[in-house]
Amino acid sequence: MHLSSVETPSQAVLVDTAEQKISNLSNSAFQQFRKRWLSTVRMKITIGYALAMSIPVVGVITGLLIGNHYQNEATQTLETTYREQKLLNNLEILILQNRPAKELTPFVKDSIALEQATNKILARINQINNLTNQLRTAKTQAVINFDSQIQKYQVTLETFSLDLKTLIQKSQSLQGMEKENLLKQYILGIVNGSSFNNLIEFSEQIDNISIAMEKDLLIAQNKLRQAEDLRIQIIVGSLIISVIVASLLAIATSQTISRPLESLTKVAQQVTRDANTNLRATVETRDEVGSLAIALNQLIEWVDIYTKEVKNTQLHLIQGEKMSSLGQLVAGVAHEINNPVNFIYGNLTHADEYTQDLLRLVQLYQKH
DSSP: OOOOOOOOHHHHHHHHHHHHHHHHHHHHHHHHHHHHHSSSHHHHHHHHHHHHHHHHHHHHHHHHHHHHHHHHHHHHHHHHHHHHHHHHHHHHHHHHTOOHHHHHGGGTTOHHHHHHHHHHHHHHHHHHHHHHHHHHTOOOHHHHHTHHHHHHHHHHHHHHHHHHHHHHHHHHHOOSTHHHHHHHHHHHHHHHSHHHHHHHHHHHHHHHHHHHHHHHHHHHHHHHHHHHHHHHHHHHHHHHHHHHHHHHHHHHHHHHHHHHHHHHHHHHHHHHHHOOTTOOOOOOOSSHHHHHHHHHHHHHHHHHHHHHHHHHHHHHHHHHHHHHHHHHHHHHHHHHHHHHHHHHHHTHHHHHHHHHHHHHHHHHHHHO
16 A cells, blocks of 8 residues: 555645634734834834844944954964964974984994984984974864875884984994994984985975965965955945935835825815815824824814804804894884774774764755
8 A cells, every 4th residue: 555645635724724823823913013012103213213223233243243253263274374384494493403413423432422412313303203293283274285295204203213213222232443433334324314314305395385384374364354354344234234224214204104194184274175074084003193193083073063063053043033033023013003003993983973973964964
């Protein structure tokens, strides 16, 4: 049986659910950050200035750390190169100090003095061997490249040391008149032998190593200058970036503050100019500008309510004035009508009497 690597539908649903939860958590964290830290203009400005100020600080610290790191590496390389160059110089001096013919020949007649002079050379050879051991642990590339030659040279030192020890043994064992000549011949053989020649000729290889080390010194000095330049470049670059970021933050901050304020100003001017209390400002943020927009909307709403109440009051006052004027008019008309009516009503009796008298008079005329 072969195991299938295809996901089942339930596994796919679980993966999608997990990804959705992660996305929701990240969005929730971002919203909480915005609500907590970006809820006020002051916090926005503070965070912007803090960010603008932190960039050069971080840049300077980073530049110093990186520059110091490379500078320390270059300094260590220089110190190592100088130290190993000093080892080479000491080695070359010790090598060139070896003159067996000059140091040993005067003491061929005295075995004790000859042994002391030989031990002095052996001590010098031991110093040379110690220096070569130090060079084999060197870190300079020029010395590392000559490691095989140094190893061969240590074999030469061992051979030369054996020759000197044999000389001591011969000086102790030889007797008689031939002792002086035999020791001189042996010393001459050491001087003309390959081990001593290789011992002395190694100074030429030291010169070659020194030339190569001079190149390493130049490389190390260049690295030191590059480290200093890199540190300056990082610091200057961070300052330039901080200026750019500060400019962008200033533009963004001004737009964040001025754009909603301009929108609020336009709404307030339009409400004042057109007396249109149906307009409302858009609440874009939750900071002080958003609170100002909410307050402006409440003020417009209150003005709308007050305006309607004033209009209703004015209508009631006008209706009252109309009814009062109508009442006065009706009262005047009634008064004007009432006067002649009262006059007529007050003279009806007399008119009736006069009419009766006239009728009686007419009747009397008809009879007579």
